Amino acid sequence: MAENELTKAAIGFLTIVDNSAHGLFGGYLILNPAGRPVEFHCTAPVRPNRAQEILYGTTLKPYLYGEQIARTLIEKSKILPKVVCFDQSCALCVRPLVSIPAILVENANGRDEVPENQILWHKNQIFSALPGYPDDIPSVRKVLEDLVIEFDFMEPFERIHNAILEAQKGN
Amino acid sequence: MMEEIQVLTLDLPKFRVSELALGWNIAMNRPPKVEIRNLSASMRPPQALTVRISPPNISVSSFYFGDPEELCKPNEKSKKNSKENFQTESDSNSNDRNSLDDTSFSGEDFIPPWDENAPGSAEDDTLDSPSVRCDCALTEPSGEELLPDGALPESMDLPEHGDESENRDEMGESEEENGESSLLPEEMTHLVPPKNLIKLEDRLRYLLQPPLELLCTDKNLVFPFVPFHYQWEGVSFLYSRDAAILADEMGLGKTMQAITTVRLLLRNGDIRNVLFVCPKPLVTNWKREFEVWAPEIPVLIIQGDRVRREWQWGLQDIPVKIANYELLHRDREIYAPKNGIPKHFDLVVLDESQKIKNVRSATSVAARNISRTRNWAMTGTPIENSPDDLVGIFEFLSPGYLTSDMKPSVMSRAVQDYILRRTKDLVQKDMPPRLYRDAELFMTPEQQETYFMAESQGALRLTEMGDSITIQHVFELVLRLKQICNFDPCTGDSPKLQRLEADLEEIAASGRKAIVFSQWTETIFRLSKHLQRFGALEYHGKISPAARDAVIQKFKESPDHHVLLMSYATGAVGLNLQFCNYVFLFDRWWNPAIEDQAINRAHRIGVKGAVTITRFLMLNTIEERINRILEEKRALFETILSGSREKNQKLGLTQDEVFGLFKLKSPKGIINRL
Numbered sequence: 001m002a003e004n005e006l007t008k009a010a011i012g013f014l015t016i017v018d019n020s021a022h023g024l025f026g027g028y029l030i031l032n033p034a035g036r037p038v039e040f041h042c043t044a045p046v047r048p049n050r051a052q053e054i055l056y057g058t059t060l061k062p063y064l065y066g067e068q069i070a071r072t073l074i075e076k077s078k079i080l081p082k083v084v085c086f087d088q089s090c091a092l093c094v095r096p097l098v099s100i101p102a103i104l105v106e107n108a109n110g111r112d113e114v115p116e117n118q119i120l121w122h123k124n125q126i127f128s129a130l131p132g133y134p135d136d137i138p139s140v141r142k143v144l145e146d147l148v149i150e151f152d153f154m155e156p157f158e159r160i161h162n163a164i165l166e167a168q169k170g171n
Numbered sequence: 172m173m174e175e176i177q178v179l180t181l182d183l184p185k186f187r188v189s190e191l192a193l194g195w196n197i198a199m200n201r202p203p204k205v206e207i208r209n210l211s212a213s214m215r216p217p218q219a220l221t222v223r224i225s226p227p228n229i230s231v232s233s234f235y236f237g238d239p240e241e242l243c244k245p246n247e248k249s250k251k252n253s254k255e256n257f258q259t260e261s262d263s264n265s266n267d268r269n270s271l272d273d274t275s276f277s278g279e280d281f282i283p284p285w286d287e288n289a290p291g292s293a294e295d296d297t298l299d300s301p302s303v304r305c306d307c308a309l310t311e312p313s314g315e316e317l318l319p320d321g322a323l324p325e326s327m328d329l330p331e332h333g334d335e336s337e338n339r340d341e342m343g344e345s346e347e348e349n350g351e352s353s354l355l356p357e358e359m360t361h362l363v364p365p366k367n368l369i370k371l372e373d374r375l376r377y378l379l380q381p382p383l384e385l386l387c388t389d390k391n392l393v394f395p396f397v398p399f400h401y402q403w404e405g406v407s408f409l410y411s412r413d414a415a416i417l418a419d420e421m422g423l424g425k426t427m428q429a430i431t432t433v434r435l436l437l438r439n440g441d442i443r444n445v446l447f448v449c450p451k452p453l454v455t456n457w458k459r460e461f462e463v464w465a466p467e468i469p470v471l472i473i474q475g476d477r478v479r480r481e482w483q484w485g486l487q488d489i490p491v492k493i494a495n496y497e498l499l500h501r502d503r504e505i506y507a508p509k510n511g512i513p514k515h516f517d518l519v520v521l522d523e524s525q526k527i528k529n530v531r532s533a534t535s536v537a538a539r540n541i542s543r544t545r546n547w548a549m550t551g552t553p554i555e556n557s558p559d560d561l562v563g564i565f566e567f568l569s570p571g572y573l574t575s576d577m578k579p580s581v582m583s584r585a586v587q588d589y590i591l592r593r594t595k596d597l598v599q600k601d602m603p604p605r606l607y608r609d610a611e612l613f614m615t616p617e618q619q620e621t622y623f624m625a626e627s628q629g630a631l632r633l634t635e636m637g638d639s640i641t642i643q644h645v646f647e648l649v650l651r652l653k654q655i656c657n658f659d660p661c662t663g664d665s666p667k668l669q670r671l672e673a674d675l676e677e678i679a680a681s682g683r684k685a686i687v688f689s690q691w692t693e694t695i696f697r698l699s700k701h702l703q704r705f706g707a708l709e710y711h712g713k714i715s716p717a718a719r720d721a722v723i724q725k726f727k728e729s730p731d732h733h734v735l736l737m738s739y740a741t742g743a744v745g746l747n748l749q750f751c752n753y754v755f756l757f758d759r760w761w762n763p764a765i766e767d768q769a770i771n772r773a774h775r776i777g778v779k780g781a782v783t784i785t786r787f788l789m790l791n792t793i794e795e796r797i798n799r800i801l802e803e804k805r806a807l808f809e810t811i812l813s814g815s816r817e818k819n820q821k822l823g824l825t826q827d828e829v830f831g832l833f834k835l836k837s838p839k840g841i842i843n844r845l
Contacts, residue, residue, distance in 0.1 A: 043231050044229070155382065162378050
């Protein structure tokens with residue numbers, strides 16, 4: 001993939017929507033630093049079978065969310081974003097399988113201080129990396145410097161939810 | 172019932188004993204027959220069941236919003252020129268902004284960011300997928316701002332958001348105190364695709380855009396004030412629609428919503444040239460509003476002699492042009508197709524679009540002949556007289572979509588996704604109220620005598636005319652009587668003026684300002700003479716358009732001018748006079764919608780305190796009769812606009828109603844709308 005200004009500064013947002021009727025829908029939105037969409041990928045519903053449920057046990061969720069859906073979506077994109085943000089911790093386990101820094105975005109819930117391996121953004125969101133990948137946090141700091149707008153890092157997940165809902169309606 | 176019993180006898184063979192004994196002996200002596208089987212001691216190997224769990228087969232749908240390679244090609248020339256020209260445009264603000272000669276941008280050297288050679292233009296769409304371009308063209312990778320320095324001109328009229336400056340100050344303080352705190356509001360406005368957009372990729376194109384409040388924080392996109400949430404909703408509504416009517420009640424900021432949407436569409440590369448059409452007195456107002464809400468966008472007013480206008484119409488690199496309705500008709504040949512190629516606009520916006528409600532009017536025909544991709548209409552009164560007005564506007568927006576024979580209920584459903592109308596009561600719950608005060612006055616005895624003589628003689632003449640009577644004859648009488656209600660032609664007495672003077676004394680003493688509306692310039696002249704001690708200023712059709720802005724400026728800024736005398740025809744639309752707390756309707760207009768427009772010059776966003784509206788009414792006169800009918804019409808107007816299933820009703824005075832003012836019968840069966 002050719003390196004250019006956009007690919008250097010793009011940010012990915014990945015979430016999985018659990019629909020009780022259809023299964024798991026993965027959505028992956030890549031934004032430029034101005035918050036505009038550059039790419040969007042979404043999966044058809046994924047539903048584990050009974051054997052998978054029994055044999056994977058408690059590891060089924062990270063396996064499906066991270067290794068299967070998140071990995072497939074990230075590999076599908078043309079642009080390699082500078083960082084991929086997740087709002088579900090179980091999807092973060094895709095990190096060892098991809099070469100892009102990955103962070104978990106959570107609401108700060110009133111916390112006003114965080115350890116060094118986390119970032120407090122606008123006093124209402126906390127970014128953390130998967131243990132074992134300490135370099136991901138400095139990568140995120142660099143991304144934050146390049147932002148053109150006031151970024152709300154939870155908001156793009158809402159866009160993904162709406163888009164998946166729209167795609168479902170369309171189908 | 173008895174059943175017959177049958178006795179069966181078996182015929183057994185008869186054996187002799189010796190034979191039986193022999194057989195027995197043979198059987199006993201015969202060796203046993205042993206069947207031998209081979210048994211193996213070896214065991215089968217155990218079978219293992221292997222369950223192979225293959226990973227789920229995940230199918231992915233992908234959408235690409237523009238070619239990233241194309242989007243990121245540097246175009247330094249474009250950016251540089253943009254900056255230079257924006258600066259030039261900003262500098263030219265201090266001069267006569269209406270004169271093209273005084274602005275240094277030209278078709279030759281101005282290369283706007285939305286230039287066809289610039290990245291992000293329509294020609295960059297190399298993918299079949301929806302093309303939502305990022306605004307790289309306007310954003311230097313280094314983050315360098317391309318906007319003019321000092322963001323806003325100093326002497327700007329900031330009419331619609333007086334209160335918001337306070338909000339902005341508060342937010343500014345908050346930013347300083349909290350350092351990293353987010354400036355984003357809790358409630359965000361997302362773009363919503365219109366219902367008639369079918370393709371998923373087209374719908375996602377809108378759904379995946381950032382919330383409008385987020386765009387507001389773009390370092391390269393300066394807003395003078397933080398727009399209200401309902402205004403963002405209006406922007407969202409317009410942004411995604413090719414055909415739309417923004418029908419907000421007057422004073423809610425339709426202008427700002429349209430300009431902001433155009434600004435975002437231009438930045439996004441969705442449109443490149445826009446034509447605004449408005450009534451002549453409002454042209455400079457639009458220009459001023461652009462300077463406030465989109466200072467980086469070059470705006471050109473089409474004006475001057477024909478040669479000049481022809482050149483102006485042809486300028487390709489000016490993204491926004493403003494023309495008045497009269498020019499639209501006069502210049503129809505200039506923008507008509509030549510050699511089959513029309514002058515095309517990506518967007519045409521008609522302000523005060525009730526001007527085209529009559530589909531047969533020259534203005535309506537001229538508007539419909541403009542080659543365009545998108546079209547919006549803006550009006551606070553989409554229905555002035557009857558639902559036919561709406562049909563007329565839709566003939567421009569989406570020809571044939573509405574027809575006059577549609578039932579109101581069907582029409583209401585059909586237009587639901589095309590019209591956005593909010594009222595102040597709905598969105599500005601904390602806005603100061605409008606206080607109506609009907610000044611019901613008695614005529615002087617002399618005036619009364621003059622009035623009744625004129626009425627009885629006029630009515631008699633009308634009766635004598637028989638079948639030759641026309642509505643014009645009745646109108647003439649109505650106007651004559653209304654003028655007598657204003658001033659007695661014999662003595663010059665006017666109880667209305669006396670009452671107005673008394674009120675103005677108090678208003679002037681408290682340092683406040685008032686607007687007085689009349690339908691006649693003659694009345695305005697007479698009032699002006701009597702009200703000079705209040706610093707009365709005039710604003711009507713006999714004041715040249717060039718001088719009108721100066722009148723408004725003087726009225727706004729000088730503490731010596733407490734009253735502005737305006738004609739309904741000139742002053743009822745588009746002006747921002749929210750620094751006035753008093754409105755006087757010296758005489759009444761035929762249509763409540765026009766009166767509302769007049770009142771809303773003062774009762775707008777930013778008004779401080781309640782606005783008192785005094786409606787003068789002479790008792791026992793034609794004014795009282797007209798008022799009664801108009802009140803009924805006003806109720807109907809609200810009903811139809813709120814999507815009621817009421818019967819199609821005319822909202823102005825019908826021919827029958829006008830004749831009925833004098834207890835006359837309409838000579839013709841057909842009732843024509845006024």
